[in-house]
Amino acid sequence: MIEEKQQIALPGEKLCVLEEFLSGKGTKVSADGVVFATVVGRVKFDRKKREVQVEAIKEPDNIAVGDVVLGEIKELQSKSAVIKIIGKNGRLLKHHRTAVLLTKLGSKESLGHHVSVGDIILAKVTSIISGLINVSIWEPGFGVLQAICDNCGATMTSVKKDKYNVYCPKCRKFDTRKMIIHRGSEKSLSNWLGLAT
Numbered sequence: 001m002i003e004e005k006q007q008i009a010l011p012g013e014k015l016c017v018l019e020e021f022l023s024g025k026g027t028k029v030s031a032d033g034v035v036f037a038t039v040v041g042r043v044k045f046d047r048k049k050r051e052v053q054v055e056a057i058k059e060p061d062n063i064a065v066g067d068v069v070l071g072e073i074k075e076l077q078s079k080s081a082v083i084k085i086i087g088k089n090g091r092l093l094k095h096h097r098t099a100v101l102l103t104k105l106g107s108k109e110s111l112g113h114h115v116s117v118g119d120i121i122l123a124k125v126t127s128i129i130s131g132l133i134n135v136s137i138w139e140p141g142f143g144v145l146q147a148i149c150d151n152c153g154a155t156m157t158s159v160k161k162d163k164y165n166v167y168c169p170k171c172r173k174f175d176t177r178k179m180i181i182h183r184g185s186e187k188s189l190s191n192w193l194g195l196a197t
């Protein structure tokens with residue numbers, strides 16, 4: 001018998017302890033034996049198998065022009081960057097997509113002045129041509145949510161010093177990024193990643 005509660009679990013949500021139900025699809029067990037959800041979905045307790053599952057709610061992974069996407073900078077050249085899209089419109093994608101970020105139209109500045117490999121960015125989908133997704137961070141409210149130091153890989157913090165606006169607390173490098181100014185960056189990043197409490 002499968003008991004289907006109309007209960008929706010969020011990633012990280014505690015479902016039961018291992019003594020009650022075993023960990024099935026869409027769940028994991030913590031070191032202290034708590035079974036928690038790893039996906040957004042419907043909770044199912046299978047009493048016969050003594051197993052709890054979370055059936056993922058299917059999210060269409062289609063990307064459309066105008067979508068707000070969360071991405072990671074994977075490769076960087078002076079005029080373009082390859083982005084791994086990991087979420088859209090506030091939810092994480094099951095299957096990551098690849099997109100291209102181009103330098104600001106008419107700008108002679110290198111893209112490396114605004115982003116770096118490893119950075120987490122919030123971008124807007126501007127066009128999709130033959131499956132090639134183009135994103136932009138040049139409107140206000142878009143840009144880098146989390147800057148990663150290109151020297152040591154640590155997370156950088158915002159500062160104001162001369163022409164620099166980010167600082168690495170680990171290796172003390174100063175650098176520049178197009179940081180997001182109009183959104184609460186830490187909060188929106190944790191919301192995206194499902195870490196909001």
Ligand SMILES: [Zn+2]
Pocket residue numbers: 149150151152153154168169170171172173
């Ligand atoms: Zn560093």
